[in-house]
Amino acid sequence: MSQDQTLSGEEISALMSEARDGGPGGESASAGPARAFSLGGDAGRTMAAIPALDRLGERMVKRLRDVIEPFARAKPRVETLPAEVRAFGDWRAEQSEFVSLSLYSFRPLKGAILLRIEPEFVSRLVDAFYGGNGTAPSRRAREFTPTEESLLGRLAEAVIGALAEVWQEIVPVRPQLKGRETNVGFADLAGADEAVAITRFEVAPWTGPGSGIEILYPVAALRAVEPELAARSHDEAGARSGDWRQRLGAAVGEVRIEARTVLARPELSLSELMQLREGDVIPVSLTKLVPLIVAGRRVALGSVGERDGKAALKIEKMESRRFGQ
Template identity: 60%
Template sequence: MADGQEAGPGGTNGSARPFPFGAEIGRPTPTLPAIDRLNERLARKLRSVIEPLARAKPKIAAAPTVIRNFGDWQAEQPEFTSLSLYSFKPMKGPILLKVESDFISRMVDAFYGGSGITATKRGKEFTATEESLLGRFAEALIGALAEAWAEIIPAKPALRARETNIGYVALAKPDEPVAVSQFTVQPWPGQTATIEFLYPLAGLRSVEAALAAKMPDEVGAKNAEWKARLDAALGEVRVEARTVLARPELQLSELMRLQTGDVIPVSLPHLVPLIVEGRRIAIGAVGEHDGRAALRIERIEQGRLAS
């Protein structure tokens, strides 16, 4: 740096800012795409957990999982919130469930007949009713999480601690990376809340092989589900089917002389084609069924659905 030149954002008085290039937070991990796919299934499970408590059909969206330093995440949390620490064996170390305190208050209001729109003005602790619903809600949430992970690991969650002050949660050291999975919940008009699951990156590394091994199966399952939905949708499409009973040939002079009452002789073949969108898909015999003209399929053409 030349004399008198100001230091850039990364340095002070000409000195470079240290950066730990070997830190795990800078390393990509193949677990995040797998967790995001798990979260898609988990969002549907969370809907069934929240609906009976909120007395409403919630809209739930899963955000992409991100890696953050735990200390940075801690610094952004409110002074009072619901924090539940669980072991999640065989994953090493604990995981953290965070639910906004206002959301708990609104659910209590809705559960006991209110609108859920107005949050209770609170102090620094939950009421006995809120504590009771919170315990039930947290257990249901962590149970849904275990179900979503069931195809990866046979997770057995167990409550370690429940806190309302982020400073008392021993999930990881402030400089250690954690994976944050956030779900946005909108159970009532104009009201949104967030639910977050935090995994220390060291814990995810302990099940990384299981996640990686299941990724092809997850892709196949997703493709199979998509194909089934596509087949069901296509099955509802209506197409025009027709059959040709005869193809008489006329001279142009005969065609020009046609008048009302003229008779054109035709001979009906034994078998006639069934045509859909200009493609012959089957051969059938003309007959009668329940007093109506009908076509009985005798043979299906090969490659009838080919493009």
């Protein structure tokens, strides 16, 4: 057993029970029927790579739009759901008798990954591709037509190709088709008790509810690249935080605020103000330095001059209490 692999509570209980019973060949009055147990399995470990799978799913959304649009003849709406980890047997029990399953090797991941596409979605894509409006079939078929088989092969290759491009950011992968099935009982991805990570996409090129596309990874296969997945997830979190701060700072820096200066403050009586006429002269005394005022706060002192034919203010002294502090 490798040093970085820990035993779950259930595994420890199994070992302690075996010790109390006197070993594998021992007997106990309360012993029940023996059951199989996989020591050193993944039951007690969490998947630190799940956040990275969610990031990959988010990146796949745009690529799936580009992949499906030529088939659907319409811009599809694509959404990704959070990745989840389940027993493969539980997932398999929920599948219908007829479904599109494509098994791909995905080196350097061990084993394979599974692409699931709903048959009705394939039929609707064929209808739209050949000039229809993506109408759902009137009855549920038990097998694909040759036309559907052809389109399905092209669609699956395009989806897996897009997935491989997304994975290049984590680790270079080489997908290769191992086989296609329509019966989930022949989908040899993992044992019934083994955990799989599932990424699901809801695709809706037309009005109405969307169709599901799922990608399944055996958790045991992801373990081999989990450090890269986890590191990438952490890097992206930090990059997004830094990028957010940078964009916020840039946006704030573009905010326009009013700055003004006061050359003089002459005083007039109310009667003098009422008697003002065009051509009257009001005497003022200019100080050597005039203030620069922003939002009612003096931020600097400067001298009035001229530059490029325009009146200008030369900053001579900054106030000790800067604006915004």
